[in-house]
Amino acid sequence: HNATVLFRTTTPDHFENGEWFSGGYCNRTIPFKEGEIDMIDVDSIMRGIEVDEFEKAITSLGSEKRVNLKLLDTTFLSLLRPDGHPGPYRQFQPFAKDKNAKVQNDCLHWCLPGPIDSWNDIVMEMLVNG
Numbered sequence: 001h002n003a004t005v006l007f008r009t010t011t012p013d014h015f016e017n018g019e020w021f022s023g024g025y026c027n028r029t030i031p032f033k034e035g036e037i038d039m040i041d042v043d044s045i046m047r048g049i050e051v052d053e054f055e056k057a058i059t060s061l062g063s064e065k066r067v068n069l070k071l072l073d074t075t076f077l078s079l080l081r082p083d084g085h086p087g088p089y090r091q092f093q094p095f096a097k098d099k100n101a102k103v104q105n106d107c108l109h110w111c112l113p114g115p116i117d118s119w120n121d122i123v124m125e126m127l128v129n130g
Contacts, residue, residue: 001066006123008072009050012043013107014082026107028082039079047075070126074119082107084114 014037015024039047054071061067078084088094088103095101110116 002068003066004068004070004127006070006072006126007050007054008119009075010043010046011078011110012039012075014079014085015105015107020105020107024105024107025087026082026085026105027087030083032080032082034080037079037082039075043075043079047073072119072122072126074115074122077118078110078115081115084110084116086111 013020014026014028016026018024051071051073054069058069061069086106086109088105090106090109091103094103
């Protein structure tokens, strides 16, 4: 049995003007263009650690190929898609009673359809075509 193991890199958040707990919001409705946004330090450091550890794992396997490790690096692709988060719409009609209501924005989860569809396409390509 030769297993294929996919390791996905971290997905960046898209909060602006603060974090989720300090007034940050994530209400963009269109993707960023390349160069319009930079990763925050925590996301950049996390991805660096993940890529380094993945490379160490590949090296430690050496010529033993009973496990096929693949890196599903979605970090930069995901960075460009702030529109793929629920934002304030994780609850049905959050502003129905009060259009100025303070509603927690959700920039930690992803919506379908959206970036996750792209991830699925990439996974399928990796599995089918190596």
